Amino acid sequence: MTALKARLTDNAAWTTASPAVSVLIPFLRDDPSDLLRLLDQEAATVDGAVEIVVLDDGTADAELTARLVRQVKAMALPVRLITLPANEGRAIGRNRLASTARGGSLLFLDSDMRPDHSRFLADWAKLVATEDPAVAFGGFSLLQAPTDARYQVHRSMAARSECVPCAERARQPEKYVYTSNLLVRRDVFDSEAFDPGFTGWGWEDVEWAMRVSRRFRVVHLDNPATHMGLDTVEALARKYEQSAPNFARMVERHPGIVAAYPSYRAAKLLKTIPGLPLLRGLVRRMAGTDALPVATRAFCLRLYRATLYADAV
Template sequence: MTSPAPKASASKAKITDNAARKAARPAVSVLIPFLRDDPSELLQLLDEEAASVDGAVEIVVLDDGTADADLTARLVAQVKAMALPARLITLPANEGRAIGRNRLASAARGGSLLFLDSDMRPDHRRFLRDWADLVSREDPAVAFGGFSLLQAPTDAKFQVHRAMAAKSECVPYTERAKQPEKYVYTSNLLVRRDVFEAEAFDPGFTGWGWEDVEWAMRVSRRFRVVHLDNPATHMGLDTVQALAGKYEQSAPNFARMAARHPEIVAAYPSYKAAKLLKTLPALPRLRALMRRVAGMERLPVAARAFSLRLYRAALYADAV
């Protein structure tokens, strides 16, 4: 399966390259999609490693339809000033996460693609160097560096998301390696180009959620997935209300994934919970209650997180 061709709007995309890009021959392309975020801090942190990677790494940034002229102007100036080879692609309209990642891969020149979301921050100053060294040494098909909450905000409004992420996403590499296909998220994820061309992201996934998990299901059947301790912090913690909104968006994607991989999804706790909840006659009222309980600040964080997980499963009950 090759990467899908860009949409017709490709001709309207604005491309900004810096001076270092023309002569560069990178081994690793760092691919950063964003929508209504500001990736400038991440770009600055990555650029601080330019000397240590000595041309082995390039940056490709995709603005997936933010339509913010001031932000675009600032990013154009920043990209042009970067020491790392860099390209900024500015789209006039949103094309979605899966299509955006496929577009980034088409613009990349490295043999390995490092997907990195704009709200990630490297946890140390050897981040790019470690990825470049891994590619030079082992050239893995797929490798995941890990998430952390080391630099993430500690505001009370993010406590529930922090608790959920700490339990399900911020897993040490030694534990991830025991179930390598389970812990694959498309941020801080390295994919060799031939692997990506064989298994691209499904553009049928729209909105938020599950396109990375579905991709990992396909890839892990054909290629070895390795894990390493090269973490980055997920800075983009959400409030309960924002996270609930994302779960609502993700239900159709969960249904699509379940239809394509029923034997795998059937073992997911969220699927099992959804099947049980589906049998309840008062589910719509219960679902509203779960959402309300998750937002009650006077309750313990663990109880709120449990209620929010139930709410997600109750949403998915309509899809299973």
């Protein structure tokens, strides 16, 4: 694949910075300005240890770009904005961010995350200075996430599967690794980059963690950020539809590990059921029915995902 021509915007602090931690923020059609503002409030407390690299992965919004350029140039933290004319994809984009970063540790942070406290960057920088872990995950929360009724199904699902306490995550460290609020030491990333064969949405972070956990220790800590980007049922269903080929790729590469996943066991069972397309349509409609309890709708959406994966495995 031919590399896309990128537009680079650096602020004044970027040129002379020697960071230990590079915060890597990819986005597509989102606005990362609130996250950048919150991170920049910690500039005085991290004492030059942190830089930020932001990747616009093909949003093609001239107004947003102009606004971000102004914001980046005014920031106290060292910042580089990379603007691409077209989308490269999540895995390739993260690899591009890593190749631009100068820190010895890379902190992947999605643009729809918000730190849950005012020492977020300082705590990450302190961890790197004192322990220099190979891989560390700080955790997700829903503390600041929207509470609109249209997001209640996603909120329910995220609370169950993603917003897991640190002690519980540490018992299965390789399972609870997501590419947001994830710290990776540079030598680890250089030896195990994200697989560019994963396209669209889903599973590239889990597959990466499977490879990494075989060679390096994964640390979990309590330094959470809120996942602000809750989706409606319709949006989640579309993402699950995109993710089926990625799930199949992961199964092909790591059959022994994936065999223990509930999503895989459910998909294999559903594959044997006659009339699977009818069931898929039914649970999809039930997930979108506002009159049903949130727990029921969340179960139906998980079952819908399993029916999609049944065709992939």
